[in-house]
Amino acid sequence: MTAGHGCHDVAIVGGGLVGASLALALQRAGLYVALIDPQAPQIPPVADAWGSRIYAISPGNADFLESLGVWSRLNAQRVQRVEAMAICGDAPAGRLEFSAYEAGLRELAYIVEGSALLQALRAAIADTGQVRIVCPAQAASLQVEADSAQLTLADGTRIPAQLVIGTDGGDSWVRRAAGITARVSDYRQLGVVANFETEKNHGGSAFQWFRADGVLALLPLPGKRVSMVWSVTEDHARTLLAMDAQALADAVGAASGGVVGGLRLMTPAAGFPLRLAHIDNLVAPRIALAGDAAHHVHPLAGQGVNLGFRDVRELAAVLAGRAPLQDCGDLSLLRRYARARREDIATMALGTDVLQKLFAAQSVWLSGARNSGMAVVNRLPFLKNLLIRHAAA
Ligand SMILES: Cc1cc2nc3c(=O)[nH]c(=O)nc-3n(C[C@H](O)[C@H](O)[C@H](O)COP(=O)(O)OP(=O)(O)OC[C@H]3O[C@@H](n4cnc5c(N)ncnc54)[C@H](O)[C@@H]3O)c2cc1C
Structure with missing residues (x-):
């Protein structure tokens, strides 16, 4: 003191x-x-x-957080390491894949409960x-x-x-x-969050889709579970939040192309305004x-x-x-x-x-540019490593 x-x-x-x-x-x-x-x-x-x-x-x-003596207080059974990440655009060509192994890291991130x-x-x-x-x-x-x-x-x-x-x-x-x-500035969007049990293993991978109706992310939780953040317009968020458990699980399953199989809602969905x-x-x-x-x-x-x-x-x-x-x-x-x-x-x-703006824009020209941009970055290991190392700091 x-x-x-x-x-x-x-x-x-x-x-x-x-x-x-x-x-x-x-x-x-x-x-x-x-x-x-x-x-x-x-x-x-x-x-x-x-x-x-x-x-x-x-x-x-x-x-x-570990240097402060905090991280080791977490229950390791409730912490998930992210070892890979797949980011998909709104056309098949638009795909970016990151792997901790290829970048020489043990993990890209950890997923924890706030x-x-x-x-x-x-x-x-x-x-x-x-x-x-x-x-x-x-x-x-x-x-x-x-x-x-x-x-x-x-x-x-x-x-x-x-x-x-x-x-x-x-x-x-x-x-x-x-x-x-x-x-x-208000994005006039809500981040809708919910956790699901999944039919298939996520294999330590996080997934993100830049879709016409917003950005959907599924983050891996320990076991066969995922956590969702779906950033959508306020109207769309209200529709998602009003759905019953099965309808929401079906909507998220369809939007994620069944990447982790069928879903079962574990925690009620909640929405957070995005700015x-x-x-x-x-x-x-x-x-x-x-x-x-x-x-x-x-x-x-x-x-x-x-x-x-x-x-x-x-x-x-x-x-x-x-x-x-x-x-x-x-x-x-x-x-x-x-x-x-x-x-x-x-x-x-x-x-x-x-x-956010690039993918929210409904233009054929922009759609082509953003998806081929992702494909190009995906073929440039040096740039990908730079991106990973910035996010891992
Ligand atoms: C859907 C969603 C998903 C997200 N996912 C991620 C993620 O995966 N990774 C990530 O890094 N970030 C994520 N974020 C961002 C993250 O939630 C915030 O950046 C983070 O919570 C900010 O923490 P903070 O402590 O600065 O503020 P807050 O969490 O807002 O905490 C503020 C604190 O201040 C207190 N307070 C408020 N007013 C007063 C006052 N007048 N006097 C005294 N105290 C006050 C509150 O009680 C609270 O304890 C996400 C955000 C959203 C919306």
């Missing part, structure tokens, strides 16, 4: 996957951290039923006994002064800190309170943003929380590497973080947006 007089080094607003991992990383770096979230600190133990929020986590981020990962993070934080957990609590006002920032909660509690970090999601309160503007948000500044005096508060991208590349964990890795490294006696809220320090994160965030936001 470095800050004195009851002033925290860092107050983190938002205790989701990104905020919780940041709290742990900064505590490990010797900082005095407060973590504020409207949800209760203890989340119920993971039940036998599979959670509906499933994430593909890159090997680089799994290593980072609830299990959050529980492991919170247990690791509780075990340190060194993070001030302030939840359930609602931040009400933020004042930035020359030598500190002052957060005031709805119940009047004051939390002084050298630096306030917003990890409070896509609709970030910290971002608004700090006057940082966001350019948000693209460009945040003009990741930092301001005594303020920094990370995770969805700092960028919001289409889930077709499964990269949202992966970008967030890479923010955490960078921000923790910058704060841990500050000069002796240097204040955590020093703007020159924070700008170093913002600069380091610019390219990764811009590449992912642009890449997912272009892909």
Whole structure:
């Protein structure tokens, strides 16, 4: 702990996957951290039923979570390694195949339940006994002064800190309170998620189809199970969400060409609105943003929380590497973080947006171009390896 007089080094607003991992990383770096979230600190133990929020986590981020003592807390029986991936366009020529083996990797990604990962993070934080957990609590006002920032909660509690970090999601309160503007465009789509039992083995492979009616992904879960994310227009999503279990399983089975045989719904389908948000500044005096508060991208590349964990890795490294006696809220320090994160965030936001628009466009010419583009990339091992290594970071 470095800050004195009851002033925290860092107050983190938002205790989701990104905020919780940041709290742990900064505590490990010797900082005095407060973590504020409207949800209760203890989340119920993971039940036998599979959670509906499933994430593909890159090997680089799994290593980072292991360095915090989190990954090994997960039940290995509920984590699936992705060893191959097939991406299909909307014509037979359009096909891209990735293999961990060919790229010289052990796996392309891991598939985990969001609830299990959050529980492991919170247990690791509780075990340190060194993070001030302030939840359930609602931040009400933020004042930035020359030598500190002052957060005031709805119940009047004051939390002084050298630096306030917003990890409070896509609709970030910290971002608004700090006057940082966001350019948000709504895809007018929902990501419909559900888990299924499958007739055939998936063989550790993930599948994705760029279809005229949206992007469908089936991610492998342990055993004969898959997790679906189907990004479709709001109208189509409402139709899918209103279907009974058999009708939905049949619709997904047909759209996926029966690649894993017949399907049986395991968890009720749920829909999440999809947006693209460009945040003009990741930092301001005594303020920094990370995770969805700092960028919001289409889930077709499964990269949202992966970008967030890479923010955490960078921000923790910058704060841990500050000069002796240097204040955590020093703007020159924070700008170093913002600069380091610019390219990764811009590449992912642009890449997912272009892909989404390219395949949403109903044009014969574009259809030919995008499918032959996929076929060309598929024949270029060097480019494929570059893509894989970027996603694996
Ligand atoms: C359908 C779908 C599938 C996806 N699949 C993947 C995937 O496979 N891989 C991947 O990398 N990403 C994926 N994503 C993206 C991923 O869900 C997000 O990027 C990730 O959840 C962001 O985490 P976060 O901690 O930044 O924000 P959030 O998960 O939104 O957490 C924000 C936290 O802040 C708290 N909070 C909110 N308001 C306040 C406030 N005023 N004060 C204090 N606390 C507050 C909330 O309670 C919450 O705990 C997917 C997204 C969707 C929609």
